[in-house]
Amino acid sequence: MKHTIILIILASLWTCHDAIDTLKPGDTLNSTSSLVSALGKFTLNFITKPIGNSEMSFLAILRIKTKANKAWIANPHSPVLSSSSPLLTLDFNNTLKITHRNGQPFILSAPNTTSITSVVATLLDSGNFVLQEVSPVNGSTIRILWQSFDYPTDTFLPGMKLGVDHINEHVWSLLSWGSSDNPVSSGPFSLEWDTNAHQLKIKKSGVIYWTSGVFADGRFEYILPDVSKQRYNFSIVSNQNEDYLTYTSLDDPNDPEPEWVLYTRGALFEYGAQVDIIRAQNCDGYNTVGGCVRRDRPSDCVGKLGDDFEIKKGNFTIINSANASRPANWIGTGSEDCKVTCWQNCSCLGFDFPFGSQTTGAGCRFWSVDCAFIEDLSTATQSFVVPNSVTLPPKSPDSPPRGKINATHKGLWIGTSIAALLVIGFCILCYRLRGTKFMLSAGKNGTKIQKKLLKFMKSERPTDHGNIRHPDLSVFTYESVLAATSNFSEANKLGQGGFGPVYKGKLATGREVAVKRLSKCSGQGTVEFKNELILIYELQHTNLVQLFGFCIHEEEKMLIYEYMQNKSLDYFLFDSIRCLQLDWKKRFGIIEGITQGMLYLHKYSRTKVIHRDLKASNILLDENMNPKIADFGMARIFTQELEANTVRVVGTR
Template identity: 50%
Template sequence: MVNVMAMLAGFQEQHEKAMYLVIINHGFRFVQLLIFFLIILSSLWDFHVAAARDNIGDTLRVGDTLNSSSALVSASNKFTLLFLTNGSSSNYSYLYIKRYNVSDANKAWVANRDSPVLYPHGVLTLDSNNTLKIITTQGGPGSGDGDPLVVLGSVPKSSSTVVATLLDSGNFILQELNSDGSTKQVWWQSFDYPTDTFLPGMKLGVNHSNNGHIWSLTSWTSFHNPLPGPFTLGWDPNGRQLEIRGRGTVYWRSGNYNTSSNRFEFIIPNQKLIFHYSIFLNENEEYLTYTTRDDDQNGEFPEWLLNFDGRLFNFYGSALDIARADECGNNIDGLGCQTNDQLTDFCKAEVGQKFQQKKGYFKPTPLSSTSRCPYWLKDVSNTTSNITSADCEDTCRRYCDCLGFDFLYQYPTGCRFWSSDCEFYEDFTQPGTASSFVRSMAPKSSPSKSPVIKPFASCVIYEEEEENLNFQVYCLVKHYKQLDRFNFMFLRFSVPALFLVGENEIDQNKLLVMGHDLSIFSYASIMAATCNFAEENKLGEGGFGPVYKGRLLTGKEIAVKRLSKCSGQGTLEFKNELILIYELQHTNLVQLFGFCIHREERMLIYEYMPNKSLDYFLFDATEGVLLDWHKRFSIIEGITQGLLYLHKYSRKKVVHRDLKASNVLLDKDMNPKISDFGMARIFTHTELQINTGRIVGTLGYMPPEYAMNGIFSIKSDVYSFGVLMLEILSGRKNNSFYNDDRVLNLAGYAWELWKDGAGLQLMDSNLGDSCNKDQFLRCVNVGLLCVGDNAANRPTMSEVISMLTNESLPLPEPTKPSFCTEEVIVATIVGGKPQILSMNGMTISDMCGR
């Protein structure tokens, strides 16, 4: 019996230890999943309560009431108006407008965000005086015939019929009707008083005719508390742009509005929902509004939500970001972030000033006094304070000695700050969600314990020097003797040293998981996945080596690029792709899963593209039939979106430098994904061009300023895109056009046809009747503009998108392209003099003096 009990105790101890390791390994992912689970439970509760309501139509007439057991539903069942509590445990209710019959619906409008009603005693009524108001059936203010809790709107005494109607747009209006039932006048509408959600048809701006009434959004205080929070989204009439402010300070601006592309400079493009903006300006009002083509596109509803931490995103479907003001206080060069000293971290000497949400507690260190533990309190006078985590974080960031903060109340409200005399201890056994916020440079390790360091679990690559093959790997190291603690350890590896760590200390059948879902694969796992690099698994061969198809034990299909041992620049390309993967995440860029190093071999592991590369279809007489005009134009659009992201919307401005048909991969739906970033270069946001002595890329796709003088910029990619687009239109390679007396490249051939008014003769015969001839000629025009001789005159990718999609936009006439006739000669700088190295058609990995 004793032995059995001992075995059970040992099993329990091992089980608990394993659970701790799982929790430590996953860190915040565990907390995020828990929060998400609680949010879903709350949403399901709301859905359950809403489903049991009596549907009383879309209209309240004089004398009608709406209570906690009934709901208004718009005519086409798109929106509903009803009283709801914020979660199953709340005693108070609010009058909300939200999507009808959607379980996780966002509460798009709140009537009484400052005046909650004790549940279930709230009542909305349109009384005999034509006043729309919220009252309570319980004694006290707002009960019976006394003063209402909230007056929404009123209509002067009139002989006309007065009603309150919930529209399919989500707008709740109080209106007078004509005898035929049409609207005579709208006296009040919810769209004039938005809360934290911006619906199509709403306005952001100012109404000069109504005492300067402002249309703007104000965030909630927290997920369950609709009290006005710290962030607002409004329209700046002076700068003609959107602004997100935190407690009055501008955190983010949208930048200028481009009428031709219908885009704001710093609004993150949405790949699934297309927003159409309209700006109205007259003597009475100035505002911005937006619409979408349909209410539901690809399972996505248009519904902008300003979160309580400053994040602006479209709530439904993929929750795609629109603006990230929540990142603007973390020394991050985000799109549209304002360089205001009030927003930046004052402790610039420290590395990493983000705050991490954790479960645990603060307490004094053994060698410190308790006089500064806690540090100090802020605005904790009552539980209805609308102080939020963003306010607390902003205050803590201003004091270099502030270790972190937590809250005193459940909402949460009221900050309690902790100094560096304290220490934070994680405790995963605490009930509820994580409620402490700890600065990323902490916690401190205890001097009394020496943890045993095992192989690292999570790493981030950081480039040290471009010309040096060493790079740094920042790793999260697990402390096996302190299962409730973990610290960051900084390790610096060269490529061979990194191989030794991966080869000697990691189980051959396991993966070493890194940041951004990037993994270090063991050599054995790659050999097994590719059947020892079997010839039948070979997908092709590029300038840096062969590519193989593989299948992991998990069933996931991969593509393995095995860098050639003979490639002098293979290591540089390998390193460059690893660094860039942390900056580039876009639907039109191929995804890198990880890498493998084995002795002298280096391998990159990508997502598998079942339809290979674009050149496989484009330049094959049989396969080319599968690319009709609709598909080709879709591929062109996808490539432009990917390049636009690289040049403008990624966190780092990137020039690809080797865009061509073989570097555009096609997924199962024939959507394009740009690949091979080994030659790419990162620009700072202030750099316009770079001059280099190393010429890399593919001859025929290089612009003259780069091939002859080593000058490259985003306009270099525009040139390559122009050549590629002409290849897509013609179905022929760049160097396959000739006439009787001279050699022509594709750009030269297209120019000759365009000059003679015969642009349609460039069309691939495989297109047949599927081709839209006007659209085709427009593409030829844009392609020729992109391959122009003067880089300054080439359009940007955002202008290219406008030219391709806005058919009413007049296009400039192209000029004679560079490298139009004769043999294409490429030179590089050797000893200060140009040297002829090669002709068109060859991939160059490196051209520099030896």
């Protein structure tokens, strides 16, 4: 009886985990207990997250504070069912592992030496979880057998390393999550240490998007250039055994130490201070601002155009009448969008902003190899942005100097200029007539809306990781939407729903999109519409159609989604021939995907959304017949019933 009481007391002490930072051989950590570092800075315990339709468990290290970031996850790609009673175990063979009822254990470390006499696993105040051999006499560390710092996930803590262990050929780097709330899938962005140039670099799918610049005077050129020298103490170690970067914090020791987090969309962010370190997703492949890396041009462009742009006064004139009817291309909301598109297209000779300045976001018009640029320095002519290698028509050797043109040459020059201006004017007139009556909405109201949209895109908007922006949610100009959809031609119309017609479009970048023209009966202004878009954009799931951006033109609002190659489920389901393509395996996969998407909307998303109109035509299919729910945000955007389009109260009869 006495021994039983002692065991109960010891068990209660184990569950009261305030002072426990170490596992000894034979110890276990279950889903209700934790390890806490000696000074109470970090905790190690199991966390649960909804993955699909199941609650999954991950072993995680978190800083002890409100809304703590998951600084490290032991099994990001091998979660275990929460119902399977996961345990962290250090067994008597010195193997550190995660066990559960439903399968094989997940091994963290299994030392292959038999000469070890005393091993413990300890959570340190640095946030490092170490398996170490200790002295049986005084408990001092003899050597580190394994440590979590060697396997970083998306977070870079002070004391961690980014670089290469030459002896073991082990690389220390960060990898973003596939989505903001799901560590199982890996994202496209990585943060790595360049051992040759000795600078940090962010890659997207293996392509370098950003570099930190060289290290000098205690800081890197493009890492928080105004404050990094006061916030971080960087150390670079380079020898035959290893080459890496590490850092410590220079903040007040009473304040939480920094955590650099590489987010899903490419931002490197200091979690505790809510500070942007770098936003690699703003690197568009052309600009070199803030460490952005200019990517290689197409091989057929090399040597044809310069690598920079300059503003010149003059006019483009069409020299190939066969392509005189070619429509102008409309993209982006600013000069950088236009530059990168022109720079990566070797047929582009320049662009201008016919409906406003480059700062108003009114779109740009490209001029191609079918044109010639004639420089005119008079103040009345328009300005064009052209690559610096675009040359002007050469003057003949006997041509008179500028300003001293004889009467014959002057008359010829005036006649040529008038003809060129007439051709340009005729082409512009034809292009305007081809558009809708809203094509030239660059008045005061249009400019005011565009400025409001640009201000919205630059504003800070909350996410799961704090106040960071979402530059992937694009503001599309009305002209760019018109160009993408061929002026909303019937040939591009995909269908008509209760919320408005949907058109297929192709952006200047080559991406195919679906454009939904919303009915005007939503009763929302720009501010309310913007707030609803933020909520919808935060809904990220593999079985929801992805929202790329939006467009507002006068009273009309449009949403730009990803284009789904296999149309909607009803296209197959209710056709006697096409339905034969849906075997039971595909049908079951579609059913499962729809269920997971609805479960996410109703239960696991940051904001609960009730679809209210789930039907076969609102289930879209990608190229692999994977289902994606569409119109899941319409119930939010529309604040009143669509009496003009339907007779239903809610949903479809």
